Amino acid sequence: MKGSWMKGTKVSGKAAAAVKRAPSLGRTLIAFAFLALFVASGFAQTGGKLVTLKVGATPIPHGDLLQLVKPDLEAQGIKLEIVELTDYVTPNILLAEKQLDANFFQHLPYLNDFCADRKLQLESAGQVFVAPLGLYSRKYKKLEDIPAGSVITLPNDPTNEARALILLENKGLIKINPKAGLKATIRDIAENPKRIVFREIEAPQLPRTLDDAAAAIINGTWAMQSGFIPARDSLILEGAESPYANIVAVRKGDANDPRVVALVKALQTQKVKDYLISKYNGSFVPAF
Known part of the structure; x- marks a missing residue:
């Protein structure tokens, strides 16, 4: 919490006296409580300017949802600045480097793996929706139609590669070594009766492989x-x-952080739920 937020903010004489009389920790907690109250009431302003919250996001549906709630946050005194990003690495790096206040593009298992690999200190502030992973093809209409020996592309990041393989196992195409669990890679495929060739590709590039590959497993965001x-x-x-x-x-x-709390609260509303259902034909599932 930045001390400058409170500078120039007027409180009642009794409230100011209460803050002054309280012990050091108590003063911090009271000040934080007043700040949260001002954000919730739409008075989180300094010198008449809105407090800025800079959030990095992939365009669909994350960026769309942020645009949807932007007026709601502005009404609470928060200017939402949306930074559009198109990969799965930059958003967390920028967040860790304090070039962003938050990001909105990933699920928790991916965040945890990324932080473990990069020694970053990031966490979840709240969940919003599930973007189901799916198998897509420009050549075939059903999984059963894919010929033996075909190429299927899938995400190359550890979390989503395992997720893709588990999806294919659940649908009967392959079997994975049970010891691999949520860390499975193509090297953990124990049975592959159709001799499918799996190629690991960066997630944003997967749709482009459909001209050559028989099919690709693509996250809902990139598919949309x-x-x-x-x-x-x-x-x-x-x-x-x-x-x-x-x-x-x-x-x-x-x-x-009151700005973050306000953002998550705005994203976990019936308004957002209705938008996800109507705008995307049920392709993104609310998770709140």
């Missing part, structure tokens, strides 16, 4: 961005019970 409607166009699709809900991520300790 490429013109697919997951609920309609996928050959197979994760169920709504998927544990991979997309989250708002922040630096450790910032989940209670």
Whole structure:
């Protein structure tokens, strides 16, 4: 919490006296409580200017949802600045480097793996929706139609590669070594009766492989961005019970920042739920 937020903010004489009389820790807690109250009431302003919250996000549906709630946050005194990003690495790096206040593009297992690999201190501030992973093809209409020996592309990041393989195992195409669990890679495939060739590709590039590959396993965000409607166009699709809900991520300790709390609250409303259902034809599933 930045001390400058409170500078120039007027409180009642009794409130000011209470803050002054309180012990050091008590003063901090009271000041934080007043700040939270001002944010919730739409008075989180300094010198008549809105407090800025800078959030990095992939375009669909994350960026769309941020645009949807932007007026709601402005009414609370928060100027939402949306930074559009198109990969799965930059958003967390920028957040860790304090170039962003939050990001919105990933699920918690991915965040945890990324932080472990890069020694970053990031955490979830709240979950919003599931973007089901699906299998797509420009050549075949059903999973059973894919010929033996075909090429299927899938995400190359550890979390989503395992997620993709588990989806294919659940649909009967392969069997994975049970010891691999949520860390499975193509090297853990124990049975592959159709001799499918799996190629690991960066997630944003997967739709481009469909001109050559028989099929590709693509996250809902990139599928939508490429013109697919997951609920309609996928050959197979994760169920709504998927544990991979997309989250708002922040630096450790910032989940209670009043600006972040206001953002998460705005994203977990019936308004957002209705928008997800109507705008995307059920292809993104609310997770709140």
